[in-house]
Amino acid sequence: MTPYIRQTKYMICFFLLVAGMTTKADPRRSLTLEHQISGVEDPLAGIQFKGVDGKKIDLGDLRGKIVFLNFWASWCLPCLAEFPSIKKLYQHYKDDPEVVFIFVDADGDLEKAARFMQKRKYMLPAFRAETAVPDVLFKGSLPTTIVLDKMGRISYQETGAANYGDPRFIAFIGDLKAAN
Numbered sequence: 001m002t003p004y005i006r007q008t009k010y011m012i013c014f015f016l017l018v019a020g021m022t023t024k025a026d027p028r029r030s031l032t033l034e035h036q037i038s039g040v041e042d043p044l045a046g047i048q049f050k051g052v053d054g055k056k057i058d059l060g061d062l063r064g065k066i067v068f069l070n071f072w073a074s075w076c077l078p079c080l081a082e083f084p085s086i087k088k089l090y091q092h093y094k095d096d097p098e099v100v101f102i103f104v105d106a107d108g109d110l111e112k113a114a115r116f117m118q119k120r121k122y123m124l125p126a127f128r129a130e131t132a133v134p135d136v137l138f139k140g141s142l143p144t145t146i147v148l149d150k151m152g153r154i155s156y157q158e159t160g161a162a163n164y165g166d167p168r169f170i171a172f173i174g175d176l177k178a179a180n
Contacts, residue, residue: 088165
């Protein structure tokens with residue numbers, strides 16, 4: 001293979017990777033935090049997600065709990081790269097009633113998301129957004145992870161893949177649980 005062809009292949013892979021890391025912004029997500037706060041006691045109230053089981057979760061109802069909110073897609077390579085570490089974190093806290101995990105499929109296809117989770121043996125609870133998600137939580141880049149503390153404040157926000165199975169991150173969640 002000539003150097004020119006090899007370089008071209010690398011460039012194509014790079015552009016495909018970059019294209020897979022972002023999604024088209026949805027105009028419904030144009031709410032700002034200030035817009036939510038005006039006239040609304042709880043800025044998270046009304047932001048809803050529907051699970052594979054058909055149950056809806058409203059972020060406003062999760063006060064007093066730590067919320068791990070992850071936006072992902074099955075075609076997103078950085079999302080796939082971080083799933084093993086997310087699974088490790090989930091295994092550590094899945095039975096803890098004070099920690100809630102919401103894995104939002106950016107495509108909104110719950111059946112496909114459930115099949116993906118089952119096929120890869122991740123068994124993470126897949127959801128889709130039922131209402132507009134404000135830009136302060138999700139701007140359209142994948143993966144995006146938000147951790148909300150017990151008061152509903154953003155304690156952690158990451159765009160791009162990260163290692164959530166790291167003992168320091170697991171301890172961070174534990175510290176949030178211990179905080180008043």
